[in-house]
Amino acid sequence: MAGPNAPWHQKKNHPVRRHFPFVLLFALLGLSALASAPAAALEFELGAGPVDEIDGDGTWIATASWLTGQRHPWELAVGMIGARTQAQGVDTGDVYFVSVSRRLTWKRWFVQGGIAFTDSDNEVLSNHWQFRTGLGYDFGRFSLSVAHLSNANTGGRNRGETFALLQVAF
Secondary structure: OOOOOOOHHHOOOOHHHHOHHHHHHHHHHHHHHHHOOOHHHOEEEEEEEEEEEEOOEEEEEEEEEEEOOOOOOEEEEEEEEOOOOOOOOOOOOOEEEEEEEEEEEEOOEEEEEEEEEEOOOOOOEOOOEEEEEEEEEEOOOEEEEEEEEEOOOOOOOEOOEEEEEEEEEO
């Protein structure tokens, strides 16, 4: 039997191990959406920004995203939201996620919506499956957005995470 400090792949009930087939299918669907675009049309973005405070305890988010070259691109993103340890009753640990969303654009503005899988079930993001929504502006090489990750009250506690994200395209 694996102890509490064992790697995730040795823990029988670890969420990543338990949900691995679904995560793999989810990632393959996202990759197939990206593969449908010509290689020259793919864009890579790195992003970072502050995450809204909970009981005075804020944190940061970092993301890596791949976007298709269509007018309304698909976005496959992986990211990490830093741990919260100072807020009373809220100890989230680092949260890792993968998401697939669609950006609908108008001039340089965009709205996005999609689904995400997180490795955590905690006080802020209960449930492993989340929705990702956002509103942003594309400045060309840079984009700035405000987004929300939450289960939309589909299961358990639902504070969600709201964050600002500055992304740089390559």
